[in-house]
Amino acid sequence: MPSRLVETISRRVAREVGVVHKDHGGRLRICLVYPNTYRVGMSSLGLQTVYHLLNADPRAVCERAFVPDEPDLADLARTRAPLVSYESQTPLRQFDVIAFTVSYELDYLNIARVLRLSGVPAASADRTSRDPLVLAGGAAVSINSEPVADLVDLFGLGEGEEVLGELLGAVSGRRRDDALAAASAIDGVYVPAIQRGVDGAPSRPRRRHVSDLDAWPTHSRLLTRETEFGDLFLVEVSRGCGRGCKFCVTPSCYWPLRWRSAGRILESARAGLAWRDAIGLVGAAVSDHPEIDEIARRIIGLGARLSASSLRADSVSDALLDALARSGARSITIAPEAGTERLRDAIGKSISDAQILDVLVRAARLGMREAKLYFMVGLPGEREEDLQEIAAFVRRCLQAAGLRRVTVAAGAFVPKLDTPFARAPMLPVAELSRRLRAVREALRRERRVKLAFESASWSQVEGVLSRGDRRLGPVIVDAERRGGKLAAWRAALTEARLEADEFLQPRG
Secondary structure (H helix, E strand, O other), rough: OOOHHHHHHHHHHHHHHHOOOOOOOOOOEEEEEEOOOOHHHOOOHHHHHHHHHHOOOOOOEEEEEEEEOOHHHHHHHHHOOEEEOOOOOOOOOHOOOEEEOOOHHHHHHHHHHHHHHHHHOOHHHOOOOOOOOOEEHHHHHHHHHHHOOOOOOOOOOOOOOOHHHHHHHHHHOOHHHHHHHHHHHOEEEEEEOEEEEEOOEEEOOOOOOOHHHHHHHOEEEEEEOOOOOOOEEEOOOEEOOOOOOOOOOHHHOOHHHHHHHHHHHHHHHHHHHHOOOOOEEEEOHHHHHHOHHHHHHHHHHOOEEEEEEOOOOOOHHHHHHHHHHOOOOOOEEEEEOOOOOOHHOOOOOOOOHHHHHHHHHHHHHHHEEEEEEEEEEEEOOHHHHHHHHHHHHHHHHHHHHHHEEEEEEEEOOOOOOOOOOOOOOOOOHHHHHHHHHHHHHHHOOOOOOEEEEHHHHHHHHHHHHHOOOOOOHHHHHHHHOOOOOOHHHHHHHHOOOHHHHHHHHHOO
């Protein structure tokens, strides 16, 4: 009798468009893992792009795996069945390579979970030639791979399009040690066991970047309704960002800013209309694209609906708003980040109150009378009046645009490496919680306001992982073994004689 997980997988694969089935014989067998649930992972354009590129190479076969949903996890624990791939239900331990694509630091715990469920030793040093090579790429590990450097055999840093083929050539047909040695010679590949400086510190190579986006079409390759963007065909319009917000990793991780041409974007959109009637444009600031008005007009002209992942209040044109409204959009999303212009200027998010209100008013006239506003608390230089002004500004937005509803999403500032705020402190959980409560209390009686606040405690875990080092490898494994909840994380940190504050203090 098949396990509950196999039944779930079979049902999902039967409903997918674009799934690839390849014979394993004579090919490097790679299981591409998004260390979160299927619903979250299948929203990742990065995962879909790597899946497509690897399966387009005749030397490899690439299948997928995800962290099972809770009922399937419970069934695996009861039956002690191994974690298997989606395409062929092959146990992960039987693959030559397990490749993680990691977007968020909190998913580091799920790397340990997937390895445990697969029967693969968590520590790289404990693996033998009988175990798969464990590879990781993605934004989180490209910025700081050290917390999981003892769990992962090799990292691809930066963008993967050009390096994937080189990696296949390095590891195909080679024994474990020889494969790692060959991979370490590739620009943009980091092998922690080999690449160290004379002082023993990590010697990481530069991040790889694609110079010509048009040479690498990036759009949806696998379609399923069982994901957040199930009704969209996603098309990437840019990489990087020229804005320079001091808290954001995008400019450094995906530098330089590059635009995909309108022609290539429309080519992908036309292909997507065979499967979906809505095109979702993806980029750090979609409204900044120099040809966005023409792109929006022509997508609407194809008979498609249009969606955009991110808008800047100072670059949203009437033409773009009109295209979104004609597509049925009833809400607009803006990220002021802070409640006052003073603090926005200090963090590099130089958008005025007037610019935000103007966009909301113009959108409301077109029928978009709902909005989602993103804020952070605990930003460097934040004062009490900045917190108070969040609620006051939300009320001005409601009144000026006559909005029916505003969703206020708020979370804690987390310092990230390779950003101007990399050395700034992160406030203690108690203080972050107090500030979030202050915003919540100021808005709780507003019937047109919906609150969506992140956990200050989990934000602290993210902060530790974002600036952490190799001492955290055993903590990650121990926390996952204990169940992966907050109490498990704290117990594992205590067991290792580490404190969160030491990773979150200001750095010289």
